[in-house]
Structure formats: structure tokens, C-alpha cells
Amino acid sequence: MNIEELVGLVQKAVNEDENENEERAVDILTQLESTPIEAFDFTSAKFAACGKSISALRKKAKSELVKRKAKECKDAWTKIIVSKSSNGTDSKTPPQKKTTKTTTETTTTTTTAPKSDENIEEKKKEKGEEKVEEGRNTTTENDEKSALEQVQRTIASKIEQTNNATRDRSRDVIAYGLALAHCEGNCEDISVTSLARIVEEVEDAMSEKWKDLGKEYKAKLRQLAFNMKDPKNPDLRRAIAKREIDATTLIDLSSEELGSDERRAANQSIREHAEAEAVRGQRKEASTTAFKCGKCGQRACTFYQLQTRSADEPMTTFVTCVNCENRWKFC
Ligand SMILES: [Zn+2]
Known part of the structure; x- marks a missing residue:
């Protein structure tokens, strides 16, 4: 036709x-x-x-x-x-x-049949080529990853075992952060053995401060792991590797202090925005009945949320009672 x-x-x-x-x-x-x-x-x-x-x-x-x-x-x-x-x-x-x-x-x-066969052949070929391409990318990524894992394993092999699974796992996590600094070429003059000593010192300081290895110990580990792995925060792991921050100081740093400049700036702007919102909110009607005020028992509140700790942890919620201006927060 x-x-x-x-x-x-x-x-x-x-x-x-x-x-x-x-x-x-x-x-x-x-x-x-x-x-x-x-x-x-x-x-x-x-x-x-x-x-x-x-x-x-x-x-x-x-x-x-x-x-x-x-x-x-x-x-x-x-x-x-x-x-x-x-x-x-x-x-x-x-x-x-x-x-x-x-x-x-x-x-x-x-000639219908040959056409579809040809098409299938062509598609197969295309897919095959794609796979090869993908394979290549994965190989490069794998190379980088395995290099990192190898450094981490080398550091880990030089770390003294504690006979406590929690502590040993923490040491692995910290070792990963330092392996990252090593692979980024930010601490070439520091030997792997020295990096292993730093891992021990940091974890020793943590388990000394939080002897029960409970919630606070785990929260600190999460916070450290997050910030040491943060792609935008190479300075932190470099500073730890170069002993510019000693272990006891390190474990007392807040998320804000640990975070990258970029994250600090972002947190600052979120806070300013949330505070402005909160001030405006007070003049307005209550935005939620989800919270009950502990002081006056009313359910007329405004609230805002803020990332006060590291980004992988839940937000903190700040609530203001419209009736009596009571304020409280919870995680
Ligand atoms: Zn109230």
C-alpha cells in the first residue's frame, strides 16, 4: 500500500x-x-x-x-x-x-520470517555489546573497590584483636575510613601500621568512654563512619590519618564539627529557614493536632524538623504549643 x-x-x-x-x-x-x-x-x-x-x-x-x-x-x-x-x-x-x-x-x-530472525540477531548483538560495555565499567569499579578493600584488609590485619565482636567490627569500620584516605593519596607518608595504631586508639577511646558499648558507643561509631566515608569530607579522614586530631578529641566532636564545610553550610541554612518558619508559624494557626502539649494539654501546635546530627539519622522535631508557647523537642 x-x-x-x-x-x-x-x-x-x-x-x-x-x-x-x-x-x-x-x-x-x-x-x-x-x-x-x-x-x-x-x-x-x-x-x-x-x-x-x-x-x-x-x-x-x-x-x-x-x-x-x-x-x-x-x-x-x-x-x-x-x-x-x-x-x-x-x-x-x-x-x-x-x-x-x-x-x-x-x-x-x-519475507517475514528472516526479518524477525534478523531483528532478534541484531538485538542480541546489541545487548551483547551493552553487556561488554557494562562489564568494562564494573571491572574498573571493582578494581578501585578491591584496591580499597585490600588496603582495609591490610590495616585490619595489623590491628590488635579485642576478643569482643562489637569492638572488632567497629575497628573494621574505622579502618575503612582510613583506607579511603590512603587510597585518595592524602596520607601517603603514613604507613599502614601507623593507620592500624590510629584505629586502635580511636576505638580504645570510645570503649573507654562508653564502657557498656551501648547506644552512645554505637551512635558515635555510626556518626564517625558516616563522616569518615562522606565523599564530600576527605579532609576529616586525612586529618585523622595524619594525627591532626587525636583520638580523644575526635570522639568528642559533634556531628557539626565532624561534618564537611558543605554539610555545615547546608545545616545552617536549614536551621535558619526552619527558625524563620517557626516564627511565622507562631503567628498563624496551629498546623497540627498530632502533638499534645505537656503543659496545657491542648493539641494545637506548630512544628519543624531539623537534621541536628548526621544525615543518616532521623530528624529532630521541634514543637511549639500555640496556646501556651511551650516548646519541646524529640527525635
Ligand atoms: Zn501548651
Whole structure:
């Protein structure tokens, strides 16, 4: 079928509906639905006119059945057009080149079986190539990762064992942060053995301060691990590796002090924003009934949330009672 024939067929469907020949209009639309429109240049004015006519039928055909059939036809065409456009190797391919490609494909359509086989072959090939590409990327990533893991293992092998699983695990975590500093080339003059001593000192200081190895010990480890691994905070791990911060000072630092400049600035702006919001909020109506004031027992409060600790921990919620201006916070 050429484009002229397509135009003629679409027009015939429109006419049949106009003359209330529902059955004939539906027959033509059925034929149009299965027409291999891949062959046509979708950008041509004639093809566009066909699409427009079918859309019009879909919306305002006299017969409901014709409307439904027109919709099916339109959907089928859209599917082909979309898949055709997205299958193009290059989206910038000029329309003329597209037409040539389309014609070639139509020629192969007559010999149906080989075409689909070819397509499968092509797709397989494409996927295979993608896999190779992916494989390459993964290899590079793996190389970096394994180098890091190797340094971590070397440090870990030089760390004294504590006979306590929690403490040994903490030591591994801290060793990872220092291995990162080593791999970033920020402490080349520091030997792996020295890094192992630092790990021991930091963990010793922690278990000395929080002897029960409980919540606070674990929170400190999480905080340290988060900040030492933070891609935006290479200065912290370098400073620890170079003993610019000693172990006892390190474990007393707040999240703010541990954090990168960027994070500090972000926290500052969140705080300022939240405070401004809170001030505005007080003048307004209560924004929630979710909290009950411990002082006056009312449920009319405003609240804001703030990241006061490291970003991987839950936010702290600050609540203000609209009735008595009582303020409290919880995590
Ligand atoms: Zn109150």
C-alpha cells in the first residue's frame, strides 16, 4: 500500500461513518489497524492528515462502534510510531535517512520470517555489546573497590584483636575510613601500621568512654563512619590519618564539627529557614493536632524538623504549643 492508497482508505472510512454505514466503516478501520504503517514517512503531510482523520473519528464518529474501532486503530499506529522513533539509532537522524531505512525494512517485510530472525540477531548483538560495555565499567569499579578493600584488609590485619565482636567490627569500620584516605593519596607518608595504631586508639577511646558499648558507643561509631566515608569530607579522614586530631578529641566532636564545610553550610541554612518558619508559624494557626502539649494539654501546635546530627539519622522535631508557647523537642 502506498500513501495515496492509505489516504483513500482513511477517507472512505470517514465517508462510510458519515453515511451511517457502521459495519463498512468498522471493516475499513480494522484493515487500517493492521496496515504496516512502518513503511510510511511519519513526518509527511499526507500521513499526518490520515492520523488526524482517525483521531477525529475516534472523538466524533456518528457510531459508537466506529469511535471505539478508531481508537484501537489510533493506538496501534501510535505504538508503531513510538517504537519506530525510539528504535532509531540516532535521534538526530535526518528525516530523509529515516525514509530510506523505512523502505529497506518494508522490502524485508515480504519475507517475514528472516526479518524477525534478523531483528532478534541484531538485538542480541546489541545487548551483547551493552553487556561488554557494562562489564568494562564494573571491572574498573571493582578494581578501585578491591584496591580499597585490600588496603582495609591490610590495616585490619595489623590491628590488635579485642576478643569482643562489637569492638572488632567497629575497628573494621574505622579502618575503612582510613583506607579511603590512603587510597585518595592524602596520607601517603603514613604507613599502614601507623593507620592500624590510629584505629586502635580511636576505638580504645570510645570503649573507654562508653564502657557498656551501648547506644552512645554505637551512635558515635555510626556518626564517625558516616563522616569518615562522606565523599564530600576527605579532609576529616586525612586529618585523622595524619594525627591532626587525636583520638580523644575526635570522639568528642559533634556531628557539626565532624561534618564537611558543605554539610555545615547546608545545616545552617536549614536551621535558619526552619527558625524563620517557626516564627511565622507562631503567628498563624496551629498546623497540627498530632502533638499534645505537656503543659496545657491542648493539641494545637506548630512544628519543624531539623537534621541536628548526621544525615543518616532521623530528624529532630521541634514543637511549639500555640496556646501556651511551650516548646519541646524529640527525635
Ligand atoms: Zn501548651
